[in-house]
Amino acid sequence: MTRVQTHPTPQTTHRIALLFNANKIYDREIIGGIGKYLLSTRVAWDLFLEDDFRCRLTGIERFEGDGIIADFDDPAVSDALRGCALPVVAVGSSFEDQAHYPPDLPYIATDNAKLVSLAYTHLIGAGLAHFALYSLPEAQENRWAQQRERAFTHLRAADGRSAAEIGAEIYRGLSTSAPSWNQASEQLTGWLASLPKPVGIIAVTDARARHLLQACLMAGIAVPEQVAIIGIDNDPLTRTLTRIPLSSVIQGTEEMGRTAAYLLHQMLHGARFPGRRILVPPVGINVLESSRHQPLASPYVMRARHFIRQYACQGIRTEQVADYVGVSRSSLEEHFRRELSCTVHQAILRHKLDAAKALLEQRDVSSAEVAIRCGFTSLQYMYAVFRRELGCTPREYQERPRPETSAN
Structure with missing residues (x-):
């Protein structure tokens, strides 16, 4: 009997656009998760990503591809993809208000409430009794930061703090820019001086945590004895820019990227997930010197x-x-x-x-x-x-x- 030799059917190559600002650690790690999904499967994707890692949207409506994974924390991205005929998977911040999610797309979200809760619990475990949050100015592109403010507000209210007390514990500061840097540092130092000590401060990103560290060093405020600091992102670059090693919450970014790639893979073969929302919890905390508070009398x-x-x-x-x-x-x-x-x-x-x-x-x-x-x-x-x-x-x-x- 003659055997018929068979050959595996070649995979169809799909052209996929990744719309992320990969200059940021959060976006890079999501892209890394997408890459690991591709390596662990037989998926064949031809990826479009800006060479200089910025997310530029000009002409995206003319992209002759098969699908898109995009960072919907950038309002310009969500606006540009509104009504897009291609399969799209959205990635971004979690929201308390369900109306803030795109109604017709699958959405993979970092769980802001759990990020802040993990940092808060860590500071409580360090023996601290006073807490604060360093955020970002209110803006559409900073909606994720305002969501972390709300999570902090709920935690503090559950501990019996009044709205006025919580308001004094949250500081947004100025946006980072060269002309306003001195003014921003002075105002941040003034806020730090106004807080009861010792205090544990959650920064909404590692970049904001680095600002806190710099302000404490300039003002001679002991870290972590007087001010214990924890950021969010676990950014290795930020750690190299600080003299005191920075504690940070590790987001589940790799899992977000893997999940987004999996959903798009299914959508390319006919599946549809309109309105599906998946919240990804943090991985844990990289505990370093900045939050290792040890109560001292002297x-x-x-x-x-x-x-x-x-x-x-x-x-x-x-x-x-x-x-x-x-x-x-x-x-x-x-x-x-x-x-x-x-x-x-x-x-x-x-x-x-x-x-x-x-x-x-x-x-x-x-x-x-x-x-x-x-x-x-x-x-x-x-x-x-x-x-x-x-x-x-x-x-x-x-x-x-x-x-x-x-x-x-």
Whole structure:
């Protein structure tokens, strides 16, 4: 009997437009989720994405493609695609008011209420009793930020705060621009000074959290002893721009991208999901120094730790910390022993060790470079510290399996 040799049917290639501002971490990670869906399936898509990563809509109505996945947080995008004949999957913010969702399209949303609730619960767990939110000016393009304000308002009202009290806890500030930067910083510093201390502040993005960190550093406000800060986005670029590592809520952006790609894949084969809404919860929190609040009685220790966090890796000594605080070395040492059961030198060393561990976890940095960047006087000294404190060498630490990111 003769066997008939069969060949797999070639996949139809579909032309898909991705309308996102990929200069933003949120949009990039959604696109990454779309890409991972394509890699994990036999889907063949020819993707259109602006070369410079901006989302430019001119001529999109003449796009000769098969489908679109788009960021509907940008009102210009939703306007441009109104009445589009192609299959469209919308991605964006969640809304309290159901009328704000496009009625005729499937919509994949980041769950704003859960993002803010997770950050709020984290700050409560850090032992804080006062809370605030740093938002963005009210505007159509910032509707997602106003949704996070509402989520914060509900949480605070449930804890018995009045509308007037909650109003004082929310600050929108100015939009980021070079001409208004000094004014924005001064006003933000004034708001920070008006808040009861210690206070935990949720920023609606990591970029806004970075503003808070800068304002605290300029004003000499200790982070996290007086102001504990947590952002949203877990943006690695923002972390490189701050001297104090920034805690942040990790959005479920990859899952949003995967889900959007799956729905569009089904729609290209005839499925329809008008009005379907899928809310994607956050993944967890990357807990770093900015929100590791530890109640302290001594203002000298708070001020000293604030200085150590910024400059430990520059090779500072105990005498320099005491000079910054404005007390004698012996007096500062006594405060440290009473509050933290350690010396100032040990506190400096612990910070340098934590910084070294974080660098080694990147796997692409040499031990010698880590020693220099973390302020160790020599590579041999860093090896000695690792052996004494962790029972291993820096290289052995670097080769350990990485723990998963904290989800609480």
